[in-house]
Amino acid sequence: METMFKTQDKREGKVAKAIEEQTSKLPSDVFLWASIGAMTAAAILQIARQKHMSLFIGQWAAPFLLFGLYNKLVKQRGHDSMDTE
DSSP states (O other): OOOSSOGGGOOOOHHHHHHHHHHTTSOTHHHHHHHHHHHHHHHHHHHTTOHHHHHHHHTTHHHHHHHHHHHHHHHHHOSOTTOOO
16 A cells, blocks of 8 residues: 655755754653653642733643654654765
């Protein structure tokens, strides 16, 4: 069965390469701790009756975890293997 996507035609852009080079230097724990910190700060703000700020800070947890996932994928896969630049 043929694949629907041709991976040979897809290359990483210069911006993506630059981001990958920088994010791969960070340990994955940074994003986990940032997420836990955001949830803790949101809980403290909720206790302090700062509802709006609590909701704002609490919404940072998911993006931090997604950044960590991206970081892990970059470390495992690296740049496009077909790229010769």
